[in-house]
Amino acid sequence: MSIKRYKALALQTECFAVNNCKDRASAYTLMQKSLDKVLAETRGSKAFIGPDLKLVVLPEYFLTSFPFGENMEEWRKKACLSTDDALFDTMKDFCVKQSIFLSGNFYELDENFPELYFQSSFIIDDQGELILKYRRLNSMFAPTPHDVMDTYMEIYGYEALYPVADTKLGKLACIASEEILYPEIARCLMMRGAEVFLHSSSEAGSPQLTHKEVAKRARAIENMSYVVSANSAGISGIDFPFAATDGLSKIVDYEGHVLAEAGTGGSMVANSYLDINAQRDYRSKVSMQNYNARQRFELYAKSYTEYSHYPPNSFENETPTKELFIKTQLKVIKDLQN
Template sequence: MQLTARSVEGCADRAAVSTQVRAHIADVATQLHAACIFIEQYGGAPVRLAVLPEYLFTSYPGRIGVGDFAEKVAFDVDGPEYAALGKVAQDRGLHLAVNAYERDVHFPGLYFQASLVFAPSGDCVLRYRRLNSMFAPTPHDVWTAYLDHYGIDGVFPVARTEIGNLSAIASEEIVYPEIARAHALRGAEVFVHSSSEIGSPNPTHKALAKRARAFENLAYVVSANTAGISGTALPLASADGNSCVVDWRGAVLSESNSGETFTAFADIDLHALRAARRKPGMTNYLARQRTELFAHNPQVQPADRLANTVPTRDDFRRAHDEVIARLDREGLI
């Protein structure tokens, strides 16, 4: 579903944010219902998986401080917003993949960008938190404590469902092959990718990466982009278009143009994917991996840099500058 993200910048407080978000969820439920009916009449099969864009219900934090955004905007893990989204999945009888910013009681003052999947039961069966971000906290920034609470399977979760093994990739993480590979090596067959990115008739970095992540892992990529972001100073369609479904061979099965639409829909053939993964040959890139070769790569971004710290936006930029300077000193760039 390629839909317009709505910024909550204009909301006065957390109560106003919640009211706007709940209204938006209701609107999306109506759109999803209509789209499912059309697709089922068009293709003759029920819709089993729907993917929504990145930060659809709040937009991005912008210049709002980390602590302030966590307090005013970020969802609670057991909050009413997620309960409402679970009910949407339950009412439609499908798996619903969403992306939002959320708080964690173990890390006060911070928020994480989370990709979740709700099952037809309404239960959350997958919670993945973005690991690589320029201006937002990630689990890697509080790595030691995060592993203590959630373990490595909580970092790279895979949901084993009746429609296949699902995992999530958030936004620009699609250009980092290691993240998709870590999920694939844990059994992921379908990557749900919530994004808010520049659309173009030319191949963008993300568009190229979606195809690469699919064929190198023998996995499907279901990628939902925003249809613009409303309520900000940016021109509306700055992040719009090119939602797509890519098969395990890297072929784009369907792709949307610009605007709000459901037209990036396709069939997922798990039998063909599983057969390919079990067939010896040069194109079985997943089974040909030699992962031990890469266990001792040089460190780039350090872990635990936000332990016991609530950062400012300038702190993120300063840390990035320090990494570049260190890699330069060490002759690595």
């Protein structure tokens, strides 16, 4: 049965870095502690917010933080998980007990690409089912499906790039971190029906409008979609300022209005009602503001087909390293200048 109006929470929580852990065992122990803390905060938030809380989005690095000096092999061995890991079983059981949908982001192992990992977002529903997994498509230093595109397409198919889950909370999709800055990703998800973008992020929470802040509102407006954006409440255990990524988790509605926004530090303030019925009514009207209905994709298709910037399959016949990412981007910049 559909729930047309419910509360969502962008949980702002401190992330604990595994970078200084000496081995996989100690890193995994810290991940377990991080998950216990996040689930306890989620449980407490629901007790305070009330039974209408049905959807919780976690920050980008809630289990591990990010590679900070580790090479790809080191990070894969230390900090990456598969979705059949016991930590996912814990989250699934929790979602059933709390009757919530839970979304977050982690570094994922894939047996089809044993030398790589992907940065993946997920949604677990209130029945304890993993109903969506989205792999980040644009990253500075992490592997993406685009880097192994031909092989990835053979295994998973094109539609796997843009998953949308049709649920009783509406049509849900994930956007990872800085991908909010790439309008094509949100647009491709909207094409497939997405109504709510679940945005796990770890970013500067500035009182000024940052690039990501502008983008969250823009993606909401131009796709007539909700954005539930969870930022971290600082990252500890890593050698940069703790609060460099802290604050301003928020919920934006389909007209670009900020419905709720946290300050800094651990917070459940970024919670608000999402009214899917009202959104669908808004999308159904003939108006200047119905940007979805007024899109003319054929005008753009030829340009996207004929112009290539960052090349696909960049890992083909190359060892994936940070230096390779830099080398590839430098080549793209040079080509764009010619």
